[in-house]
Amino acid sequence: MQGRQQKTYIDGIDFKNIFQFQSIFGAIASSFQPVRITIGLLMVLVIFAAGRIWDSTSSPLIDSWTSSESIQELEEQRMLTIAKIATAFGHSAPAGSNEWTFSDAHTYLIESWEDYVYEGTVSDADMLEYQQLYELTEQLKPRGVFESSCLYIAHHWNALINGALDLDFSVMWKSVVAIVWDYPILVWQSGHHWFISLFGFLLIFTLCIGGGAISRMQACQFARQSQLSIDEALTYSWSQWRPAVLAVVSPAMFVAGISILLMLAGLVLFSIPIINVIGSLLYGIALIFGLCIALISIFYVVSFPMLVPAVMVEHCSGGESVQRAFSYVIARSLQYLTYLLLLVIAMVIGFVFVRLVATLTLDVTAALVGSMTLNDSLQGAGAIDSLSTPATGLAWYEQAGSAIISCWEIIVHDCMIGWVFSGFFSASTMVYLLMRRACDGQSTKEIWTEGIIPGTNIPMNDE
Template sequence: MKMNQKTSLLSEPIPYKILFPWLHLFRVFRLAIDFQKILLAIAGLLMLSLGNYLFNKLPFAPEAPPTTRIASIQHTIQFPPPSSSSVPHSLSVEGLTGLSASHSGELLSPATLLEPMSFFTRPVQTLFETGASWSALAYATTQLLWAVIIWAIFGGAITRIAAIQFAQDDHIGCRAALGFSLKRILSLVSAPLLPFAGMGFFWVLCLLIGLFGNIPGAGGVIVSLLWGLAFLFAFVMTLILLVTLAGWPLMMTTISVEDSDGFDGLSRIFSYLFGRIWYFLWLAVVTLCYGALCLFFAAVLLQLMSYLAYWGVSWGMGSAQAQNLFQQDQPTLATTISLGWGSILNLLFSGFVISFFWSASTVIYFLLRKCDDGTPLDHVYVADEEQEEANELPLAGVAKSGEPIIERPVGADDASTDEETQTEENS
């Protein structure tokens, strides 16, 4: 009997994902290759580019604004691909992949995966520059607010789709996901902006210490004595800033998963990061390593597609004529259209990076929540609009077919009908 129990125990598969929940991170690639998420990511990038183009026209915009790119992740896919001029139709190693050693190093670095956060971190960096002009601060604030709004809509929609797929292995469309994020736009926007209000309070305290320096004679001594308080206020601001920058994607995910408000999204992430900081760092390291390999694979796949398309067309059109389609020194309509297809390839790659970023943030949130309070990984808020509408109406009975009959509230017309019926019965 004991031998049979041992044999049955040995034959059962080991629940690796229960013993090591972080193995769920390897599902991110499958979540990220969803075409709907990539489409939402591309739409977000286009809206960001449109906003930056309009912001550069504002009166307080810098004289030499940064170059606005549609796909600002990394332009890695080359179309036409690099090829050997001496061997027109050969599949060279560089032409096959389009990735030199330097490109491979860039793709395998965390910078590519963390590039989506730059939409949030770059304006914040400008806000904390010493000696920044009021126009630069206004421009950075405008960019920050626009980035928060755009990713609240499109990032919230991506995390909503990813949450439903991860927790329930179900799928919702772009329309339903965008409707979810638009209804909760205030919560999604307020969550990452609330910490800046707290930082502003401590910044005002530091500012007041600085004002003592304007006292003639004794100002410098007073400020020197109060440096300790300034360090204390700065320590609090440092903690708030680091948690905000690291937890901004998780705040979006919290609202998408829990259907909570901005304060709950903020408080949950502060609790998770302070309470499970080492587990969070481990999840981040695993995600960066795994994500770098996934992005490298996606870039090689797209570059190979670019090369084979150019290789096949050049055999029919001729190498010289095909190359003339990409002569930028004498741009024509054909050149513009051809280069536009190369931009589409880069948009697809950038959309995949954005989709991977938000999908990974969703899975990391589920794992942090499971580690902190033991909530099952399959727990996610599901809005059932039809059920809510049905609950508003009372059930009068059950028909023979088994379907409930919904009775309307008694109104004036119903009351008059009842009186007529009673009159007929009395007569």
């Protein structure tokens, strides 16, 4: 479907062509289209399903990434919590409770509370004790690496949003650094190297396919006023998955290769007497390699939003995508940082809106539907609370209904997360087009189509 392009001229000046930074906010508005949110939802479902499978087959983490306590302090708190659960509600500690794992104590707490409720002697003090113990077990229980990753990223993402709303740029910067830089280090130090390799590749592949489809949708809508279907967008991004993955992975692999080279050089040159003197003389070369690692890492992180859009807009190779992104950052650093700031502001505004809509949707629906219900199927329905206690004392049909309702609410919650992907790749595509215009002088309305040489605006020779 083609639309008519509108332009605004005042005294012969095309202001719409000169001032295009507002198109970043326009991309955020376009990211609310159902087709894009659907793609974002599919990305979330793939990532979460794979993550759950990974956690079910691997051992949980002993420490907590969102807590400042040491492992010893956490273990002491867990032992104390187990003791409290064993004697909860005035009961004597069961035999063998001193050998419980934290998972055993968590299961016992829920089962003993269900029995206590069934007896019909629940007081307000008992309810408060149960809620406090349950929240404590949720905070302290060991979690898998994927679940820990989700909690860590969600914690700092919410801190980023709150910092933006409070105009606290230091909090925003710390949150970005925590997600982009500190998180991979935490995963590596925890010993889950295969998680970084295998799950990391799945994450990158999902971002390239789903994010690439969203990016292509935004480019076609902005440049040609055409709306791609989900099938058309995914087909195009699938055809470009190799260069997209290469664009995202190659800088990181290059840094990893140099890092391994330096580690091996340190092992050889600084482990043998006398040879270490030669190693010391060559340390200046190591510093040069270290400088390369630092610069490539910085440019990679900063230019990351443009890597996938470059492939989807230009139909170019992964290497050319990296070259374009790096060169644009170097050529117009201040302008690019301004666009990044606008992208962050637009994402914050969009996320606050979508979170508000999701929360109201869950709460209003639960309140209206549950206002005249005759059973407890809707117990616990409404905005999702990670520390809410599970419903107990329900009949089997109420438990079944409550479980189905929870699935529907999780879909709404996942759509909210899926919008983050939709908003990011939509706005990042506009950032790429604006930077290309600033550096290459190429119109933001020019994108690759069939019959054009990839990476250029030159028609192919049919001969």
